[in-house]
Amino acid sequence: MATMKSEPAGESGEAGGEAGADVAGLVAVLAFAGIVVSLMQTLVIPILPSLPRLLDASASNTAWAVTATLLAAAVATPVAGRLGDMYGKRRMLLVSLALLVTGAVVCALSDSLVPMIVGRALQGLAAAVVPLGISVMRDVLPAERLAASTALMSASLGIGSALGLPAAAFLADRFDWHLLFWASATLGTLAAVLVTVVVPESTVRTGGRFDLVGSLGLAAGLVSLLLAVSKGGDWGWASPATLGLFTTAVLVLPAWGLYELRTDQPLVDLRTTARRQVLFTNLASVAFGFSMFAMSLVLPQVLQLPEGTGYGLGKSMLAVGLVLAPQGLVMMTMSAVSARLTRAKGPKTTLMCGAVIVACGYSLSLVLMSEVWHITLIACTIGAGIGFAYGAMPALIMDAVPASETAAANSLNTLMRSLGTSFAGALAGVVLARMTTDFGGYPLPAENGFKVVMAIGAGSAVLAFAVASFIPRRNTTAQEGPAADGPAEAAEVSRAKA
Known part of the structure; x- marks a missing residue:
């Protein structure tokens, strides 16, 4: 499929409308693919407590259903990004979605531990879809549409996770658990078909040896x-x-x-990675990844713990998903606001604003965590900050690296966020394991333990703000994706009119 061209505004209303529709369709398809992949993060959460019984295995072994996905994603993301730069980003998008579908089918057909772990690892190999999608956008979209589109694509990581929890809880509560994976296979297949039909292959490639x-x-x-x-x-x-x-x-x-x-x-150009803008954006991404996951560990537990603890709200997993689902919608909305702020003030300002909002959201939890609406308010506030920050990160990365390295650089940034979530899980686990209270003879995480984790989340957001302050202040409103006859042509038209 040929690279899309951007028609100059005002020359042909019909052509301009067609180009606008093509761009909107491409962005929608890529964002949908990103959301489908990010659904995998929350897909098994509703059935985790039941997996030992369902798979006839110990709880420690069934935890590999989550760990395998994490490890596979960490390995696949930078590799797929580099392969995308070399051999085509659309091609690697389709390979990643094929792995997701294959993994989902393997899980859907499994009734024992080993096939489940294999399937979840295959699903983890699809994690590069979001950075690859951002890279496709840089190569083929008009310059004036790039900031908003990449902001939405980046935020799809959080959107899918937030919206996937209630959907997965609903299916797990009412149907056989295998349906979760058949549904994900169906969504992955649909995403692959749409990418095949709508997304053009980028002409920007590095070639070379892997x-x-x-x-x-x-x-x-x-x-x-x-x-x-x-x-x-x-x-x-x-x-x-x-x-x-x-x-x-x-x-x-x-x-x-x-x-x-x-x-x-x-595989990774460390000299490019060491550039000040890329380096400090990636360091801030680790802190933001930590902040996002700390909330995900605490709020569902507070909602589900028995009311008799004095701080638990006694809700079902489905209710938990519904309470936290608005966070995904807020992220989606804030990604558009993030793009406008980036165009006006630059992505550094947007990233720092996101850090302040996240810190405020975590601070709310120290005084407001006793009602359901408190939890929704905290989640939505943090989600708004994450939407701002995740929208700014691709702009900062793309402004500092050549087009031929976009996929690899964005993949490394995504990996940095994943490292932050891993560190958050480990640290929160230590805190909650040490700060417990007795409830009916069983140890449960204490209220102060939750508050300590949330305070650490606030601290990580403050750290992200401090790190982001070292990013050079550069205006990326005139970012160009230098794909042949794509946004570069649009930029030339814009300069000619100026």
């Missing part, structure tokens, strides 16, 4: 680090397995970095 050694080294380092972080609480932080994995990560990742600096065609 860095197999670099990809294996990064995979070994990331898997060791994330496995130690995610399972350290279960295995013991001082256990030989946990310490061995941390040691492996400490040895492998620096060695991988040295190799990447010395190879001609690296």
Whole structure:
């Protein structure tokens, strides 16, 4: 499919309307694909307590249904981004969606632990859809539509997670649990068909040789680090397995970095990554990923704990999903506001505003967490801040890297957010395990434990604000995606009219 061209406004109303419809359709399809992939993060949450019985396995083993997805996503995201830059972003989008559908079908057909873990790992391999979609947008969209479109695509990570929880809870509560995966397979197939029909292939490619050694080294380092972080609480932080994995990560990742600096065609261009704008955006992304996941760990538990605890609200999983669902709608709305603020003041300002809003949302939880509407208010406030921040990050990254490295750079930024969520899960687990209260002979997380986690979430948002302050202040309103006869042509028309 040919790259879409942007018609100059006013030359042909019909052509302009057609181009506008094409752009709107492309953005809608890519955002839908991003939401479908992000649904995978919350898909199994409603059935996690029942998985030991459903799969005839221990609770610690069934937790691999979540861990496998996390590890696969961490490995696949930078690799798929680099392959997209080399061989075509649309092609890698379709490969990623095919892996998602395959994984969903494997899970839907499984009644034991091993196929479930395999299927969930395959679903995790689709995590690069969002950064690949952002990269396609840079290459083919008119410059004036880029900020709003990439903001929506970036926010789809949170939107899908927030909207997926009530939908998954509803299906799990009323139907056989396998339907969750048949539904995700159907949505993934629909997304793949729409991408095939609507999304053009980008002409911006780097070519070259794939860095197999670099990809294996990064995979070994990331898997060791994330496995130690995610399972350290279960295995013991001082256990030989946990310490061995941390040691492996400490040895492998620096060695991988040295190799990447010395190879001609690296998986990740660390020199580009070290640029001030990219570096501090990625560091802020880790803090934002931490903030987003800290809330996801606390608010559902407060809603579900028995009222007899004095701070639990005794709601069902379906009710939890419905209470938290507005957060996704707020993220979607705020992504458009984020784009307008970015055009007016620049993405650095937008990112810092998002950090302030997130910090305010977490601060609310320290005084308001005793009613259902309190929880919705907290979630929506934090969601608004995340919508601002996630909308600004792609703009900051794309303004600092060449078009030929867009997918790899955005994939690395997505990975940084994932690292933040992993660290949040580990730290929150430690806090809630140590700060407990007795309820009917069973230890439950104490109210103060929840407040400590939320306070840490507020602190991470403040840290993100501080890190973002070091980003160079640059105006990206005139960003151009240098794809041939795409936004570059639109930019030339705009300059000619000026």
